[in-house]
Amino acid sequence: MLKIGVLALQGAVREHIRQIEELGCRAISVKSAEDLKELNGLVLPGGESTTMRKLLDRYELLEPIRALAAGGVPMFGTCAGLILLATEIVGYDTPHLGVMDVVVERNSFGRQVDSFEVEMSISGVGEDIPAVFIRAPHIVAAGENVEVLAKHEERIVLARDGQFLGCSFHPELTEDLRIMKYFIEMVREHTNVLVH
Secondary structure, eight states: OOEEEEEOSSSSHHHHHHHHHHTTOEEEEEOSGGGGTTOSEEEEOOSOHHHHHHHHHHTTOHHHHHHHHHTTOOEEEETHHHHHHEEEETTOSSOSSOOEEEEEETTTTOOGGGOEEEEEEETTTEEEEEEEESSOOEEEEEOTTOEEEEEETTEEEEEEETTEEEESSOGGGSSOOHHHHHHHHHHHHHHHHHHO
16 A cells, blocks of 8 residues: 655644545554655645745655655655745745755745635646635746646646655645645656566
């Protein structure tokens, strides 16, 4: 059974765990470097990116997660998780994990009161997928090897860079499992390559 970690410092942790388990995988709440051992994939949920960075530093998780990324482990960042993955953040001198070749801008769809839900067509995933945007970032620029999977109002809101999947919105706040299923397929492909 695939073991998929969910960074459990802040954000919609339970909702991600529920989706992972509904898709037949084992979900691990990650609160320490010890919890990262033997994971096949890692989800970085939403929350507040600067707060999450402080917690990553406090619990000494930044470098162990970077090491996991360097080892090829697939990672899925939603909302603040996307900001953590990005190599560049508009208005900031240094990135957090800095592993996904994208430039992101924080809160680019407005404040909490501007939250909204739309249905989207997502390349390789499906049609009519509900997307909940809450103080969402967006991808301003993507590296040449980054596959853009979805846009909203001409802004990139879902993209894949090899083992990294970054999403502006919150798939875990809906009943639709297709985006998580897409990520789990990424994890399965990577795990099968290691086995064979």
